[in-house]
Amino acid sequence: MTVKLIATDMDGTFLNNQGDYNRTWFAKIYAELRRRGIQFVIASGHQAVELIDFFKDYPDMWLIGGNGAELMNAEAGLTAETFSPEATQQILTTLADYPEIQIALCGTKTVHVLQHADPGFIADMGNYYYQLEKVADLRTVTDSVVKFDIICAPAMTDQLVYELTPKLAGIAVPASGGQGSMDLIQPGMHKGRALKLLGNRLGIRSTEMVAFGDGTNDLEMLRYVETGVVMGNAPMSMQTQGDTVTETNEQDGVLTYIENEILRK
Structure with missing residues (x-):
């Protein structure tokens, strides 16, 4: 499988229980991903404007906010679907x-x-x-x-x-x-839909995507991509919904999987 896009939930997935991540390790991984032309996407319930500030060191990163209702990139700006x-x-x-x-x-x-x-x-x-x-x-x-x-x-x-x-x-x-x-x-607004829109925009198929999540609001995203990776800290009912399980968010499960299963392949 050729991976061209990696998407991850934030809380309970990419972030540890203190609301942070291993910044030094991620910086090295992100640089290698971009060198290989692999997109790294944050998909969260947070607002996209918050996400872009949180990841201001990575201005080329694509961000999905509002559990799929928002799509943002520093250069492209924000697009959002809202309730009437x-x-x-x-x-x-x-x-x-x-x-x-x-x-x-x-x-x-x-x-x-x-x-x-x-x-x-x-x-x-x-x-x-x-x-x-x-x-x-x-x-x-x-x-x-x-x-x-x-x-x-x-x-x-x-x-x-x-x-x-x-x-x-x-x-x-x-x-x-x-x-x-x-x-x-909103009906039909979820992370899977947003990934599909982004993939269409970037010319990346679902079969070239990997996604990480820990909650039911990640299910559509995990099912849309070729490989849905569930966190080891997710409930057992969630762990059966993915293609594989990685370490917990406290053990940097997202970064561990990317390094071992994607970058070393």
């Missing part, structure tokens, strides 16, 4: 039946939360997203929404996905990020 204002209002009306959940509206630049939301939730969102705005009413937000970030009780996650799926059919799709969190994304 009507869809946003319909979703907020549906979510109003669940006062126990915490909601963040994620635009392409700003993330909006209720000013009276749980302080811990606001702090977490502030750590996860760069630009946070607190508002009195989410229904008054006029920013175009890429996705909804929802935090709930861990035991409630599966039931919430089960209930919201039919309620939001045709409007939004619940994508669990693990027990206690989920995104509501």
Whole structure:
């Protein structure tokens, strides 16, 4: 197999539990990948504008944000698919039946939360997203929404996905990020779709791609590529969904696989 593109999720996959990565090792690997003409792509639930800042040392890197709704490159700029204002209002009306959940509206630049939301939730969102705005009413937000970030009780996650799926059919799709969190994304907007668009743009087929992930929001991406690699820290139910399993994110599983299985071949 000739590899021309490598895509990886961020949290729980490329990043360790401290939210960082082995920068020295990655710099060497990235330089070798580019020398060989292999694209390295970040595919994350984070906003693309955050990703491009986080990886500012690699201006030629392609970035998929918003779990597939955003595609960005420093030279090409940002393209984004967003919910219609009507869809946003319909979703907020549906979510109003669940006062126990915490909601963040994620635009392409700003993330909006209720000013009276749980302080811990606001702090977490502030750590996860760069630009946070607190508002009195989410229904008054006029920013175009890429996705909804929802935090709930861990035991409630599966039931919430089960209930919201039919309620939001045709409007939004619940994508669990693990027990206690989920995104509501636009129908058909996922990392696999974004990889297909990017591949078409770059002239790279799915059979020339490898992808890494650890959560259910990575499934479409793992299934789209020739080799889907699941992290050793992923739940066992996820590990059976890929073609192979690598070391954990704490053991630099992505870099280990690239060096051993791609660069040494």
